[in-house]
Amino acid sequence: MKAIVHEGKKGLDGVTFTHMSEVEPRPGEVKVRLKAAGLNHRDLLVPNRRNDGDPPVILGSDGAGVIEVVGEGVTGIQVGDEVMINPGLGWKKNSDAPPEGFEILGFPSHGTFAESVVVPAESVVKKPGHYSWEEAAVLPLSALTAYRALFTRAKVKMGDTVLIPGIGSGVATYLLQFAKAAGAYVIVTSRSEMKLEAARRLGADRVIHTNREWDQELKGEMIDIVIESVGAATFNRSLNVLRPGGTMVTFGASAGDVVHLNIREFFYGQYNLLGSTMGSHEEFEDMVDFVQRHNMKPVLDRVFPLSSALEAFHYMNRAEQFGKIALDING
Template identity: 65%
Template structure:
């Protein structure tokens, strides 16, 4: 089968679109003939974590397609089923943190940037019929990350004021849609005027310049909840926008992972700071039910043939996208 394989060199220089041996499902596993797959920031980090001395690896975490083989013991999934993939391996029930052994598809196990992928049967769910293949293929990782951060960790409620810095990412666009569907008032930031404009079109109550004075731009309003994924570049500005006793949930550090915190201001503010990651199988099921109830679709940025992976990675590395970047597999 054709696949996007990382080997021999660090970063994108180690990627090649080539033939690789196809796998057969073992007991409890299924094989998915992939139609589409989604690119995530995790894939860029994987290119640094997967060493040149490691065995060749098919990268990619998100995908959707049709079941074309099932292993022994699989009874509730049939050949021909249209499915999307939950990339989280080994985290079944909702919990404070993932259990030991939790992994994400695409490292250390072969991922979705290929014509086929073999995964545990519990990691596929029926594709919501209203989603296109393009939408289904880019959904799970970003939507599940947003769902856990906003609902499980952030405990969002109708009427809350929610701030989402850095609106361009796929997770951020899900956060915006999820929070609005929950009845929250949502504010976003971006350095891009175009992204700010599009965010308002998508339902944001206000979009402001990330480089400006947030307090002034927001008219002094304070937030009940901030979902922070940018990192050091915005962390303290985000914290400054919290009301007394407010909560900040953080799950990303694309613009720096070391911050300086005024601890006195923090404890006098009675703030809550929570970390978050992708999420469990239980939360993935809740997330799919939520998007079906509200008919939420991923915001699509651009789809590429998998053979044009260089263009897709370049677009993400430049943070040029608004929403999800994906691949057509065939």
């Protein structure tokens, strides 16, 4: 089968469009004939985490398709069912943190940038009927990450003011949509005027250019919640505009892992700092129910054919997109 594989060389130089053997499901598993897949920043990171000479691995965490084979012992799923894949493996029930052994599809196990994938039967859910294959494919990882960060961790409620630095990524666009659906007042930042205008159209109540002085721009605003994914470049700027007793949730560090924190100012401010990563399968099902109840669709930036996946990787690496990037498996 056609697949996007990393092997041989560390980094994107080791990513190729090639052929891999298909596998059949074991007991408790299903084989999905994929129609589309979704890109995530994780797909850029995995090749850099692997070493020269490591065995080939099919990249990709997100995907949607049709059940082709049902393994022994699987019930409630039939050949022909249209499904999305929850890429979080081994985190079934809600908990404070992922259980030991939690993995994400696409490394170390083979992922979704291929014509088929075998996953645990418990990892698939029915595709929303009003979604295209590409829309279904880009929902799972980013939307689950946004849902847990905003609802489980930050506990957003109607009337809260939420700040989302760095609007444009898939998770950030879901955060904006989810927060608005929850009745929050949402402020976003970006260095791109195009992304700020797109955020306005998506429902942002206020937009701020990253290069402006946030303290001055937001003077008088009571920021209840900040959802941080940028990291070192914006962490303290975000903290400086958070109201006393407010909550910051962080799930990413695209602009640096290490931050310097004035701990005295932090404890005098009575701030809450929470980490978040992905989510449980229970949260995944809650998220899917939420987007369907609110008739919500992913923001789809571009669709590339599978054979042009490396071009899609470079496009994402330049951070030009607003929303999600999909791969057409049959393209």
